[in-house]
Amino acid sequence: MDAPAACEIERLPEDLLMHVISLTSPADAFHATAVSRAFHAAADSDTVWSRLLPRDLPQFAKRELPRKPPSTKKGMFRRLSDEPALLPGKYVRMQLDKATGAKCFTFSASALQITQANDAHTPLIRVGSVPGYSKRGKRFSQAADIGHVNILEICAKIQRNMLSQNTTYVAYMVFKLGPRFYSFDFPFQEASFGIAGSQSTRQVCLQGYVEDGDGADVPPRKHIVPSSYHIYNHDSVPPQKNVVFPHKKADGWMEVELGEFHNEGGDGEVSISLTETTKPKSGLIVWGIVIRSKQQKKKQKEEVSNKGQ
Incomplete structure (x- = not known):
């Protein structure tokens, strides 16, 4: 039963998956990566994390973030949630x-x-x-x-x-x-x-x-x-x-x-x-x-x- 269900999920359009996940929470997005390969790709996308990462972040002190910031929105979220x-x-x-x-x-x-x-x-x-x-x-x-x-x-x-x-x-x-x-x-x-x-x-x-x-x-x-x-x-x-x-x-x-x-x-x-x-x-x-x-x-x-x- 699990395999056919997983196949149906794989057929969903990626844009739809990203939209649905972006309407949830960061915790749900992290969990979604374990559902399937399609969910993993969608849940890691910048499209999702640009919605979940606050847009109005404050100004930080100099050199507080690395000179080369995380390459993805999810990476930036991890940096700011793992350490103040x-x-x-x-x-x-x-x-x-x-x-x-x-x-x-x-x-x-x-x-x-x-x-x-x-x-x-x-x-x-x-x-x-x-x-x-x-x-x-x-x-x-x-x-x-x-x-x-x-x-x-x-x-x-x-x-x-x-x-x-x-x-x-x-x-x-x-x-x-x-x-x-x-x-x-x-x-x-x-x-x-x-x-x-x-x-x-x-x-x-x-x-x-x-x-x-x-x-x-x-x-x-x-x-x-x-x-x-x-x-x-x-x-x-x-x-x-x-x-x-x-x-x-x-x-x-x-x-x-x-x-x-x-x-x-x-x-x-x-x-x-x-x-x-x-x-x-x-x-x-x-x-x-x-x-x-x-x-x-x-x-x-x-x-x-x-x-x-």
């Missing part, structure tokens, strides 16, 4: 989501606007590579070392037209707590993501972490990390049902979700921020802010789930 590319200034980098082709961005600590009450300069410290993230770009081997502050705002901004249209994005902050941290538990911090007048907001708790449940019926468990300064620890913390807690990464790094934003296209400035203005605090080390497509977030969760099976 630095933008001019080398403070921000972009990478394509391999499943959807959405443009995703990472802001280094140097690209963040960090506002403190006393307008103090936030020093950068060398942290080397952060497990789970690309090493590309020397700016991404540094982190902002936030000491004693009364008011704190961490913000990243990007033009809306740089993001992929009709795409839902999720923003994360990658950080760790320093050796002498305090007062990042309660009151909780405020996070937001979006354009002025249309921002999603939520409360987050940086001085804690969440453990996923062992099964569908077991809810995630949230934990508050006690400070080394007992005077700053709370005997009780208010209910945390709607408060977002970070997930632990490797070597003490954590990743906290700051919000979601659906980009319908158009102009304007998109901002991602985290603020805490209620009391003195200290001991926060911030590596950067990451903007991923929601499809990419779902895929990562599935990969983590599969590893646990």
Whole structure:
């Protein structure tokens, strides 16, 4: 039965195959190469990948792409989805989501606007590579070392037209707590993501972490990390049902979700921020802010789930 079906596919016009595949996703186009020789030829064509590769790619830093760029559109897509590319200034980098082709961005600590009450300069410290993230770009081997502050705002901004249209994005902050941290538990911090007048907001708790449940019926468990300064620890913390807690990464790094934003296209400035203005605090080390497509977030969760099976 399989052989006659394969023969029928081989008889389809190549233009028709290319048109059909170009209406799918990059992930589907990669899978199509295994269907038959005809599908393989169509799925590798520039006709298909000129539709799947974003037409509005940003300007990249000098020498970020090879002098002789990939000879095919598919080769260019692979380059930009396998490894991020630095933008001019080398403070921000972009990478394509391999499943959807959405443009995703990472802001280094140097690209963040960090506002403190006393307008103090936030020093950068060398942290080397952060497990789970690309090493590309020397700016991404540094982190902002936030000491004693009364008011704190961490913000990243990007033009809306740089993001992929009709795409839902999720923003994360990658950080760790320093050796002498305090007062990042309660009151909780405020996070937001979006354009002025249309921002999603939520409360987050940086001085804690969440453990996923062992099964569908077991809810995630949230934990508050006690400070080394007992005077700053709370005997009780208010209910945390709607408060977002970070997930632990490797070597003490954590990743906290700051919000979601659906980009319908158009102009304007998109901002991602985290603020805490209620009391003195200290001991926060911030590596950067990451903007991923929601499809990419779902895929990562599935990969983590599969590893646990």
